[in-house]
Amino acid sequence: MAVALILVLVVVGSILFHILSPWWWSPIASNWGYIDQTLIITFWITGAVFSAVVLFMAYCVFRFRHREGIKADYNPENKKLESWLTAVTAVGVAAMLAPGLYVWSQFITVPDDATEVEVVGQQWQWNYRLPGEDGRLGKSDNRLVTYENPLGIDPDDPYGQDDVVIEAADLHLPIDKPVKMLLRSIDVLHDFYVPEFRAKMDMVPGTVTYFWFTPTRTGTFEVLCAELCGTGHGYMRGIVMVDTEEDYQAWLDGQTTFARLSAPPKVGAMDAVEP
Ligand SMILES: [Cu+2]
Numbered sequence: 001m002a003v004a005l006i007l008v009l010v011v012v013g014s015i016l017f018h019i020l021s022p023w024w025w026s027p028i029a030s031n032w033g034y035i036d037q038t039l040i041i042t043f044w045i046t047g048a049v050f051s052a053v054v055l056f057m058a059y060c061v062f063r064f065r066h067r068e069g070i071k072a073d074y075n076p077e078n079k080k081l082e083s084w085l086t087a088v089t090a091v092g093v094a095a096m097l098a099p100g101l102y103v104w105s106q107f108i109t110v111p112d113d114a115t116e117v118e119v120v121g122q123q124w125q126w127n128y129r130l131p132g133e134d135g136r137l138g139k140s141d142n143r144l145v146t147y148e149n150p151l152g153i154d155p156d157d158p159y160g161q162d163d164v165v166i167e168a169a170d171l172h173l174p175i176d177k178p179v180k181m182l183l184r185s186i187d188v189l190h191d192f193y194v195p196e197f198r199a200k201m202d203m204v205p206g207t208v209t210y211f212w213f214t215p216t217r218t219g220t221f222e223v224l225c226a227e228l229c230g231t232g233h234g235y236m237r238g239i240v241m242v243d244t245e246e247d248y249q250a251w252l253d254g255q256t257t258f259a260r261l262s263a264p265p266k267v268g269a270m271d272a273v274e275p
Pocket residue numbers: 121189190191225226227228229233236
């Protein structure tokens with residue numbers, strides 16, 4: 001009796017904890033409300049199955065408790081029970097997977113008007129690159145990474161010269177404009193994750209992964225690395241600011257291009273003075 005009661009309390013406690021818990025997702029800041037809906041469907045299905053299984057177990061513990069002179073039936077096979085349990089499980093699993101597949105197909109279908117933003121992860125900081133006036137990112141290669149060329153941009157590719165390079169600083173994005181995030185890593189696995197955007201993806205050295213989203217509200221959001229990438233993993237934080245169009249342009253105008261970064265330093269008046 002006590003065990004059955006504890007099992008019932010586990011179910012009631014779990015449901016109350018879910019309803020009354022002060023912890024919930026941070027408010028969404030992108031178009032990916034679908035991802036939240038998919039998670040909620042999964043919560044409902046797994047919650048219902050968990051409650052049903054534990055309550056059934058409590059019922060069995062109570063109903064079939066030990067009594068003198070009563071022996072259990074040996075009933076190893078029950079075709080009818082097995083078929084409807086299989087059918088119910090199949091429907092439950094399909095209901096959890098189908099919305100995910102639907103969202104995934106949208107997640108990887110990038111709209112034509114999305115602008116590209118490259119994110120480069122390295123131990124342990126975030127760098128970014130935006131296409132310049134030509135609207136195209138130049139070629140890059142991890143073998144070209146040097147102190148002066150931290151993103152490994154190909155200096156011989158004319159498309160790369162006007163690329164905007166943001167090294168270990170905040171990224172800004174304009175509101176309501178779809179962006180395709182191109183993800184690169186120059187050392188180990190990282191994962192670019194902004195919880196409010198509800199989108200993330202692993203960054204694998206040697207390849208470029210991507211996802212897209214549209215920021216839907218202005219604000220300052222924290223970037224986390226969601227892939228254990230070494231001793232500094234916990235400090236691999238960054239900031240993404242979603243701006244109005246004017247604020248974004250003002251920020252963009254103050255950024256440096258690859259051409260300017262890699263230009264030889266000018267000899268100033270101070271250098272000309274003999275000691
Ligand atoms: Cu990392």
